[in-house]
Each structure stands twice: as structure tokens, then as C-alpha cells.
Amino acid sequence: MRTLPRWILLPAGLGALLVVLPLAAMALRVEWSDFWALITSESSLAALRLSLQTSLTSAAACVLLGVPMALLLARTDGRGMSLVRSLVLIPLVLPPVVGGIALLYTFGRQGLLGRHLEVLGVQIAFSTTAVVLAQTFVALPFLVLSLEGALRTAGTRYERAAASLGARPSRVLTHVTLPLVLPALLSGTVLSFARALGEFGATITFAGSLQGTTRTLPLEIYLQRESDPEAAVALSFVLMLVAVAVIALAHRRRSA
């Protein structure tokens, strides 16, 4: 602190205000007398339940697919790998609505894969599966990115030591590599869960919006703004509380 110039307090303070003030302003708008009724209405509960269910599924899918991806990216060198890495990280910088359009052209009825799935009687658009696909699409880079960084930092010396002690690659992975990056894996999972929970653009473009099936909390909030702004504010506040809890969890894991 002593080594920092005092003037940085001004921009730093302004930055903090920019983040905190709108959240506080929203919290002030919550109608506390109706709060409980608003967030426990049938549509709110359905949205909350669907959001939690799909976000947890997406986070699990991110772990299942993202851990092997991060391992390959961190442990393989090659000219192609940096290209693969850039491709994997695209959803991070892509507007989610673009992701939704891309998913539509892949899994939609007329889509690249959807066309063939349709023949088999499988329809993904307008289903909860579509929501999970959209959420996984946008959340996957968060897990891959944080895990790959941790794997690179951890290096390969423990893995080589384990192999030299006679451990097969699968055992090295489960007993050495993953335990070593467990904190990063947990915070990456929490981050991807949070990203899935907040997913809006790709979902509304690709999955549609139907109570209990595809209308997650962010979609419900956006819809409620049309007819019942108070309910929208109350639900936004709930989502904010979940976000704060998630960040606290991820942060504690990281510092632990």
C-alpha cells in the first residue's frame, strides 16, 4: 500500500462504484413486502428450478468434456495446438446470441447434425437439452482456461516421478495430476456453473422459452420486465445473491 501512489485511489474507487452502485440501486428497488410472494410464484419457482438443474448439468458436462481438453492443451505441444486453443476459447469472446445462432445451425431441425437427429426422432431445439447445450457451449472455456493454466503451472515433474514409480497413465491422472490441480478444477467448475446460470443470449436464440422446459431464470426475468417489473427486480436480486455466493465459494477455494 505504501509503495502505491495515492492518486490511484480515485480511478480504483470509481471502478468499484461502477460495479457496486448499480447492484445497490437494484437492491433498493426490491419491494420487500412482496418479495417472498414474487420469488415463490409458480413461474419464478419453475424458472429457478430449471436454472439450477440445467446449470448443474452443464457444469458437470463442462468437467466431463473440459478436463480432457485442458489436459490435451496443457500437455501436448504442436503447431496445431495453439489454433485448437483459440478455437476452444471463441465462445468466451463471441456474443452469446451468435453462439445461439451457430448452435441452431448445428442442432436445429435443419441443422448440420439436427437434420439427421430429426430422422431418428430426436429433436433438440425447444427442449431442456438445448438449454444445457447452450449453457455448456458458453461455459466450457471458463473451465478449460482455468484448468489449463493450473496444469501448466504445476508442470510435469510430479507426473514423471509417478510414472518412474510404476504408476500407469490413468493412475497418474487420477492420483497425481487431478489432485494437484483440484483447487483450479473446483474454481473452474464454479465459474462455469455461474456462467451457465447467467446464460441468456444463446438460450433464447437456440432453445426458445417455455415455462419449466426452457425458460431459465434470466429468460424469466427478461419476460417479467414486460408485465411485472417488480417480479423482475426480485428475481434479479435472487440471481445476484446466487452470483455473490458462487464468487465467494470460488474465491475461498482458490485462496485455500
Added chain:
Amino acid sequence: MSLVLRAAVAERHVELDLEVGHGETLALVGPNGAGKSTALSLISGDLRPSSGSVSLDGRILADEGTWVPPHDRRVTTLSQDPVLFPHLSALGNVVFPLRAQGVPRGDARRRALEHLDALGLAGLAARRPAQLSGGQAQRVAIARALAADPRLLLLDEPMAALDVDVAPALREQLRGFLAGRTAIVVTHDVLDALSLAERVVVLEQGRQVDAGPTTEVLARPRSAFAARLAGLNLVAGRWDGHRIELEGGGRLSAKSPLVPGTAVLAAFRPAAVRLAEQGLPRTVHSLTPHGDLVRVRTEDLAADLSPQDAAARHLAPGTVVHLAVAPEDVKTYLA
């Protein structure tokens, strides 16, 4: 033979021909970049030979068509960095190789405790690596390597990172464990080579330049590195019956039963060197304290003089001196 390594790594300009017998410990010495790490990597499976083969107990580990992955080689490396798994206790670290071999949990735990106990570590079984001193961590690493029960143990400067007051005790323990085991120890330390290894191979620039029983190689070094390791001056020349005509010019009196006219090597201790009016002319390069003497280094020879002697002659870098050795202090042998 247990290990037979006849392989080359073209891009590193290394070409090796090593053999280690059953139950034998071989010391691999040489300057940095001589090919010691390459040799270990070829054996452990971190590196593929560009030609030749590596075999252990009759099983080909690597050649043109064969590649046995590191975990399947029964070769365990112990380096100066203990590389203990930080998320496991000392006991957990030693249990690890046993479980990897399929030893049941309870059995593995019991045997791991025995290994820890043998190294005097039973009281530290529950500690995390971060809670261990350097010497303790290295002993846990030894216990872990022994628990892996390798056919060949590779020791890569195992004492290099330890305090001088810890190293002797650990060296002694290691000596006990290596008895009857097949092992290769890479070292810069003459004590490691002498106390741990029966045989030594000297590498220079990717080739073997000297080999033999440790005491013999150290007593009659054939390479500059082995001579330095043994703390000896080494010169080469032709024996004329009374004196050695040195390769770089000059003569050195000696007593030797060798046939006149043969090419010889001669070794002598720096402490046997004195300053004389007539002798080998050399230029002083450096003066450093060496015990209660002063070590004077020249282009190729070293002399240990008393501080009074050095001061009286006003020795300094650049001073030209004449070095002489008593004939009975020069050991000669065939080149």
C-alpha cells in the same frame, strides 16, 4: 548383465556403451553436458534413442521397433529434488508405488511404514512434504523409490541439494540400501562415487573416456575430469627410463618399472608439488585457500603451498613459477 545401453542420440551428439551388472552400482561422472542426463533419460524412458537399444534384464526397453513406456520399465529415478507429491503425507507418498503395483491397501500401508521405519522416519509418517526438512524429504523419497522395488535405481545427484552436515549420514544409509541392488549414480562428488559405487564410468563430450573399479579410476585417472574428481594432477607423455617427456613440452622425473619408450600417464597430488629454481615453467592463474594451504592453479597443474611460502615468493595471478615434484611422488601408468 542387468542393464545394457548401446545407443546414440544424434541431435545431442551422444553415443553411449554402458553395462551394469546384477547388484552392481555404477557411478557415472563427467563435466556438465557430457551426456550423463541423456544416459539417464534413455534408461528411464524420457528420451528415445535415435539408434541402438536399451535393455534391462534381457528385456528390450527401446530400440528401433520397441518402446516400453516409463511406467512399465521398473526403473525408478531418485533426483536431488525429492519431488514428493504435495497432496499426500509422507506415508501416502511411500504407499503410492505399492498401490500402483496392485498391493492391497492394508498391506501397502504396512510395508510403507516398514520402509519409513528403516530410514528412521516412522514418526513423520503423517507429515505433509511441506512440513519436512530437506534431509527428511530426501529420505522419504528414498523410501518411496525403494518401495517401488525397481529392477534398476537411477540416482541423479541424490545428495547435491542437502546440507553438508546431513549428507554423510544419508550417504551411509543409501550405501546400505544399494548393497545388492542394481543402480546408476550420477555425481560430482568423489565421496559419493567412492562410497556408493563399485565401478565408475567417466563421460566427456558424449563419449566414455574412462572406466573401471572406482578406486582404480580415481587412483590412476585417464581423463582430466577423473583427475579433478580425485584431486590429482594428470599429465601425459613418453617414458624414457628416467623422465617423462611431457606432451606439452618439459620433463618430469619419475620412478617407474615401465619399458622405456612407452606412452604413459602420470598422476601426482598438488601437495607434492613445490616451487623450484628449475622445473616446469607455468603461469599462476589463481590462488585460493585450501585447508591450511594455498592452492595455486596454473594452466594445467595445481600446487598446494604453505601460506608463508606463497607470501614469500609474492605469488599473484600472472607470476611465472617453476614447478617440481619428487620422483617418488609421481605415479606412472600406461596411457
Added chain:
Amino acid sequence: MKTLLRSAAAAAAIALTAAACGSGGPAEDPAAAPVTLHVFAAASLQEPFEELGEQFESEHEGVTVEFSFAGSSTLVEQIQQGAPADVFASADTKNMDKLTDAGLDAADPVDFTTNTLRIAVPAGNPAGVTDLASLTGDLNLVVCAPEVPCGAATGTVEEAAGLEFAPVSEEQSVTDVLNKVTSGEADAGLVYVTDVEKAGDAVEGIDFPEAQEAVNTYPITTVDGAANPELGQEFVDLVTGEEGQEVLAGYGFGGA
């Protein structure tokens, strides 16, 4: 540290106040030429209003008409929050009522056009839709959510026909419904006549008699406290006049 924080907070407050004053500056100076007329209009009015705006500009030297097209409820909210609107044209009476209830109308709102629902199907009508009743069959039906005006209208025709739809998605806006139909994800959607006209060859429209039960009325008014009340009224007159009605009819809108 405490004094540092306090000074930072004070500095931040000053900076925010300064920023607020800065944005308020130009609005207080309406005399400055050229004049800009701000028209806030429901998104469905985009094409006819842009045409009318050009006409208005050509008739008024030095006047620029600037449009904000969005959902009616969004626009009302923006006006309530102080957005500089001269004219507000809503896609339904409900949102206009919100404006008048807040006392923000400068003149009594005038109904200037209507819009009715029409069934939109992808080109070729793959699901063979013929009338409203056929929408209850086994097909992907997409409608507006009841919370938004087109959804309310959908509910009305549903009731009038004595039918019960099982849509795969209840979208946020009529545009979202139309997109699902044009992309072929939906077999049928309920949208406005004007939307079918706008979509061209990508969709086919199917009229149904029950649509007359849910005629959507568009009111327009000038906004209280506007910078250019006279100009605003002239624009309203243009829209409600013969010329305006002609242009609107050209885009499929009905008479008021």
C-alpha cells in the same frame, strides 16, 4: 486509510455529479439548430415510420427525425426514466395507459392504426397447416408469451376459437416467433399480418376469422415536457393523416 477512503469517495461523488451535469447540458439548449425530433415507436412500426420520417424531414427544413424502435414497454420505461422523447407510438393501449397514468402525455393519445394476427408457416408449409384448429396437432407451434402484447392477443383468439394450444416455445417478441418460423425450427407461429408481409418469401401467411377478436390498436401521442412540442404534434398529424394511413396500409397495417 480511513481518510484516504473518504477523500476517494468524495472525489468519486464529484466526478459522478460532473458527469451527470455534462449529459444534461445540451438538452437545456433547444434553440440550437438543427432541430432533432425524437420519436419513440414500437418495433413493428419501423419500416412505415422510417418512410414517414424521411417525408417529414423533406417537408421541414433543418429538422432531423431520430427514431428509437423497441418493445413498447421498454420505451415507456425509458421515457419514465427521462429519455428525451417528443412522440411516443405504442403497439398496444396497455403501454400507452402506463404513460398516461404517469401523466407523461402532452395530448390525448390517438388510435392511428391496427394490426391483427396471422398464422405464419415456413415456405412450403411442411406441416400442412390450414387454419387455427390445425395448430393443435402434432407440430412445433411457437407463439408469444402471454406477458407481451402479441401473446395476449394469442390468448384472446385461442379462447374465442375454444382451442388450447401446446406451444413448444413462448417467445419474448413477435420477431423471435417469426425467426423460429423462417429458420424452419417451428412449423407454425402466430404473428402479426405486418410481420408476414415483412418476411417476404421465407414464410407463408394463413388468415383465420378469429383474428378479428383480437385487433391490436396502436395509439400515438406527444410526450409531456418534450423539447419540440409543435413539431411533435405535426408528426402525429402526419401519421394520423391521409398520407400516413396510406403508408401504413402499404405495410399491412389496418385502419384505425
